[in-house]
Amino acid sequence: MAESSVNFLIEKLSNLIGNEVINLFRGVGEQVVYLRPEYEQMRAFLRIADALQDSDEELSVWVRQVRDIAHDTEDILDEVSILQGHDHGHGFYASLCKLACCVKNAKACYRIAAELKGINSRLRMINQDHKRLRHKLIKVEGSGSNMWQDHHCDALLLDKEDLVGIDKPKKLLIGWLIKGGSGREVVSLSGMGGMGKTTLAKQVYDDAEVKHHFQVRAWITVSQSSKVRDLLKDMVQQLFKAMRRVPQDVENMNNNQLKRTIKELLRKRRYLIVLDDVWHLDKWHAVKYALLNNSFHSRVVLTTRNTDVAFATSIESEGKTYDLEPLSLAESWDLFCRKTFQGNACPYYLEEICRNILRRCEGLPLAIVAISGVLAAKNKGMIDEWCMVSHSLGAEINGNDKLKDLKKVLSLSFNDLPYYLKSCFLYLSIFPEDHLIEHMRLIRLWVAEGFIEAKEEKTLEEVAEDYIIELLNRSLMQVATTTSDGRVKTFRIHDLLREIIISKSRDQNFATIMKEQNVQWPGRVRRLSVHNTLQNLHPNRDTKVKMIPRYIGKLQNLETLDLKHSLVTELPIEILKLQRLRHLLLYRIEYVSYEHIHSKSGFQIMENIGVLRSLQKLCFIEANENNSGNMMRELGKLTQLRRLGILKLRREDGKALCSSIEKMTGLRALSIASEEEYEIIDLQHLSSPPVLLQRLYLRGRLETLPHWIPSLRSLVRLSLKWSRLKDDPLVYLQEIPNLVHLILCQVYNGETLCFKVGGFKKLKILGLDEFDELRSIQVETGALPCLEELIIHRCPVLEKVPSGIQNLTKLKVLEFFDMPVELINTLLPDEKDNDYWKVAHIPEVYSTYWRGGGWEVYSLDSLGDGENCPLPREVIKSCQLQTRWK
Template sequence: MKPLGSHASAELFFSIVCGSEHRCPDQLKEVSYRFIGKCGGLPLATICIAGLLASQTDNSELWHHLQKCLCSNLSTSPTLEEMLKEVLNLSYSCLPHYLKTCLLYLAMYPEGFTMWKVDLLKQWISEGFITAKEEKEVEEIADSYFYELVNKGMIQPEQINHNDEVLSCTLHHTVRDLIMYKSKEENFITSIDYSKAITGNSNMVRRLSLHFSSAKYATKPSGVILSQSRSLFFFGLLRCLPSDVEFKLLRVLILDFWGNQYGHTSLNLTRICSLVHLRYLKISCDIIVELPAQMRGLQYMETLEINARLSAVPLDIIHLPSLLHLSLRDETNLPDGIGRIRSLRTLQYFDLGNNTEDNVLSLGGLMNLQYLHLTYSTVQSDEHLKRNMVALASSVIKLVNLKSVILAPGALSTAIYHDVLSSVYSPPVFLQGLQKLDLLPPICMFSSFPKDIGAVRKLCYLNLVVRELRRNDIDSITGLPALTVLSLYVRQPPAESIIFNNGAFPALKYFKYMCGVLCLAFQEGALPNVHRLKLGFNARKGQQYDVLLAGIQHLVNLKKIDGIIGAAEGAEEPDRSAAESAFKDTIHKHSRFPSYVNVKRVDWVEEENEPRTEVNSSSSKCHEILQEQRGVNETEEDTKQFADSGVTNQIMQMSPQHMDLCAADTKLTMPSNNRMSFPEKLHDNIAAEAVSFSCTTSSGSSPKSSSAPSSHHSLPETYTWDPEGSPWSRALSPPTPRNTSAPQSAMHPMLSPEDHISRAEGTWSTAYFHPLPLPPSAISQVKATLSNQPAPKVEMSLVAGQWEKRKLIGSGTFGDVYEATNRHTGALCAVKAISIPNDSRSAESLKQLDQEIKLLSQFKHENIVQYYGSETIEGHLYIYMEYVHLGSINKYIQQHCGAITESIVGNFTHHILRGLAFLHGQNIMHRDIKGANMLIDGNGVVKLADFGTAKHCYYVIQSNFCKRMGTPIVARQA
């Protein structure tokens, strides 16, 4: 980063120390400018020094002492890096001991990792770093420590919500280097990275962090004594997980492993009860986790968070006396009597579809509950839903400490268009501590606006869907003093304008309004602090737009406006253009928006008086809410720039109560010249014989496999964390680098721009599809396999018996994949053969397969592997799919005889994005995007495969949006 100028540096320094320069005491101005000069214009150094001095403006003697210390430790002509290191060292030395301890603990995470505040606070508390003082609870004290470190510049905020709450943070690499050095010096943390040297002492380990990433082999460091270890963070391969036999004092255990586990399909943690001091357990993985049948031995357990499929939830979990936070994956069946966990403060998720009425009623016993996340993922009868909603109403009224309620359909739920909520339940006026109320369709749609919400005076976040909104309905909540985020979805267009009066919503910063007709009016003094609007409506055939947003110029602090324009029945392209033009003309009346307005076109903004089918209605609604969940929270940088930023976050699990919505709308940015490079020469035989359907299996291939992936066991293999032994007997060896210096050839020519990519109204031209350079070993295979093969046209009703299974082409976690020939046409397909076991451990695996079938059957897109059908024969499930000959991108790169050029990477990327755009348009999240799940056909078309972890979302709940799926370690290293 370019250093700041002297004026900008001074402005930054004084803004932190005392607000502005004119408020700085005169006796401190001279020494202030000395500090500013020593920081060399480096923002981090300036922030750290200013944060150190901010609370000491009445102690000029300390200021001069620190200035002398800084000068004495710097050379005559220090480099910027030396300046920064010395400033950070001085800042660290001046931290109180309790902040040093909390800061050093961040070294447990891998470099570049995004850390969620909610996780850090729980870990600090579990480690015993936080001591309660007077009437303050430990959570409040831990929160204050976190913000002290933020204000002193030692940790950097990443996501900030509209309440100015920091949701996630990271470490500057120089700060991390410092705390890694200090950790080693004080034997605070031992960090082992398979690709780097050990950081920390190799004898008595107090806290152990293991980063094995995707390393195939690992060796246990010699001389490591783990008996005194209090924390274990493990990132990487399951088989490298150490034994728990030595972890007698363990308090915090974090296990994070994704991707290829080389045959392991489950993790056996049945011996975890031997860790009697365990307080914090967090597991994130894409295999089944087996917990012990009884867990009541873990008497000190405070946090149990498992982002993985569970074979079963122990029935005696309700008897854990210290449990504060319970977070399990949605659709997990909780045991009856959950209300007996009196200590519980966080419950995520509780499924109203899977639980009995008695268990819903038992929620009323959770008197300390603060954060409740409810779902409805299983479609039961209307009567079942109504009974549970009545039971929920009677339970929630007892939860006097409740701060956040999220009630939404599960990701696999079918839309239910019954106004059940309004008929049995109105918002609890007695829940005066409630700060977040997130009620989403389809089961959370009110007939009319619930006016009692206006009595919940501490409400900060409100998300509602109403069928009808009358002109003055909104007046009941305009006086809420703390409301900063408001999202309203109105299904029936109102008969008259919705007017926001003078003084309405004094604290509101973000307002979203989705309705088929846009007709809002803002009086002077309304929404004085709103800085972002997101407005959606439908264009109508032949409509003239007079007033869309009357008085928008009165929103004096408005910084960003997003428009979403759909099309009502019968509306055509000229109608869309007219609506967009009218919308922009209205916005341009505001002095802050003379030219640019972000407008996005969608198929339809849902409204009930339109003759749409249920499928289309669900799709449109999901699309709106998906976009909203991406768009509400803004990062600090986004707020400053007043524009969307294409931010790619590491997807990770977090509790919903601390995450409102995600940072910024994701935009696909095209190259400025809107062109792509294409090969000047392509192999004639490949170009002549390439056809559109060729495809093979992808999943599970080992990096060293050739034509077929490495074999897996036919039955699922379970990894047991066994105290009797540990699988630490493998030599460490990094992956072999591929050749990137091979000369050009006919197969790998120089690439030049020959054609365009166009994107009009959300569609892509197919001009960029072309044969990619192929490895020599693939040429003959393409000729032999693809020549004269007709494209398969499969009737779903005629699947049974029409395919003849041939050679084995791969093996995966759930079964083997074969090449198959159509008996009638001779066309090829890939058939996945899975044995159907009859045991409880495999139930989740079969559920995942069923999920994949359901999703694949809905897709028809050239960048998605085509599903032909499935059948069950004699205890085996057969899934028929498009045959993609060349296999995965992983295989392509391994067999490539030369460098993979930037243009080829660009082509891959555009194909992948096109497939993802289609999925997201259908409200599907793939959640496992990696090279092994991207297949290439003979035309060079990339196709997405393996939808076992995908989800169909009618909305995006915060925790799922921020849940790590697939192989996130790849993203962290990219």
């Protein structure tokens, strides 16, 4: 973490040295110039020291000193930036203010220069410890590696009673090893630390059937710090021992000789090699050429915390990947009671406490075994001691010697992170327990904090996306929810991993978390996260704010202005001073009526909004009636936009808007709505649409379907409303290659919709709404092969379910909203000539109606007497009332 702080500071110093600060502030610039080489000198050393500070107190003190002085330097440089950025405007009064400010600035400059001089002196003293600590570092690094090796080997010695939920994956893996192709295949096991990868691999490795099948076996523990030469030597020695041959003098062999020896030993033998705990691909690349592809059904088993490593190795050899899942609740409880109560039942008065502790383990076998060991030593009659563990599990992990191995395993993944990810991951400690972390909110916070390093030809948001993928691949974050088109909405982290980073965050003065009032604050607070103080807010956390003050223009570093669901409809012109603004979000959903439940209102666009060149998201703006054409052309200056939302667009503004959209080459989401249902949206002038466009929402009349929509190869979600087309749109839309979610509302006036064979190859969700003339829907065999959810709304003359629906084998949900009773009647299983057989394979079939200001949902997959159901009698005999929402 100190390395992250120093890297961030060096970049800041470089930026300051490159501008006018040296000329403006006498004495300050000189000290800034002296600072950079001092920090650069210690940067490389910090990379190693950061990872090993937990195992050496003196090293930890040195790292803390570096981190604290880096923070002090950053604070002073921020003050320099503030002095440099003062803007007093024009005129006589402004001149007086500027003169007064110059006097204050002069005094501040002398003080800042003196403070920087003091920091330079402190830095030189800290750097003097380098030589002594470098010699010590070699010993610490070696002992730390051996210590982890000892802990890791414990997983190979587990008793049979410690193994729960292992039979099914063990059987699967043995099948993969024994069956399959004749070439060398790699079977990769992936999962977070403590999930039981090594344990499972060892059970498979020692299985009698596996022993009998393979002529030669070897188990190689790789770990983080293993050197390639040591791995190769270990492999050679194990292979000689397995073959009962006299070992050669491997000590004098170089790497190439070792690889040739391994290849020769394996040439005509069916072998099984386990590479346990592979952290990075470079270790695999270093040994894979020694593992001969000898066409004897040989296998390599690889365990890793990194899904990238698992995926890449299995793809190379056309092998397989197994992702370990947490234990189920039943399996977790079985293991917990077995270890805590020596196989006896949990006392009834401790059950609630124990289940709460177990919930925090989240099915992680290592955590369950470790914490069970702590509880097993406690007096079962002292309930307060058990409650203390439940309420203070984080303190137990950090302070109880019996849990040091658990902490070590969980901490290793953090220590292995590159410096640019450590700050990003520690930042997750600010979120409350069980909080689902919003994807885009997290990215915006990371960018605002300065954690994201700029990369050529990538926006900061795109780099942040790469960071998230890397944390997911390392099993440090988990996907919690996704959108209908597959995008990640929210993340979460394992509770115990969260306790680890909270501890590290506190120790490294990264963030201070306040859960209760009257708690003493630490002396230095870098970031403050306050929990549990906003419980009484409305769940949609709407505000009554109607106006934004003009002084917002002074927030020169503001990057996100989120006014969603407020009462603000107009922004002050001073917004245009915010040159670093990246996200401007202002809209309110108005629940007018059932028909207009998703009506939105936005804000009036400013004439010179094009000056905000850093904008990534802009929604929703309302096209002004006066001079709207110029406004639409002004949007063309916002070339960095990734998401754009426009309301109340008029037909005559279409050409200017198309011209602007063509300049937004990075646009991912576009939403356009006309003011009235019958107002035409003219988008035919868009000759080269953004190739990266993923989501498109059009609400308004279309004379014809825009010619460019079928060419959008990146499009995954499309919503068309009020289009009222004369021609069947499916003919054109079915060829969009990656479309996953399609919503059509009042789109077509024809009597028939036909989904052709081979069309909509990836579509998973289809919604059809208000097709007033629609009498039949046809699904040809082979059409919609991936469809999982079909929703049909308010089609008043549709009296039959789609013909061919029985062929949609992946369909999971079929839902009707306010559909004719005649159609529902055809689905009753006890009626003659019914269509029940067409939908019998669908797990969930619903009929939903709007009644008394709320939705009422009827499940058609079970019977009910229907006494309280407002539907006609012929329908209620097969409907069971289930109120989903009101």
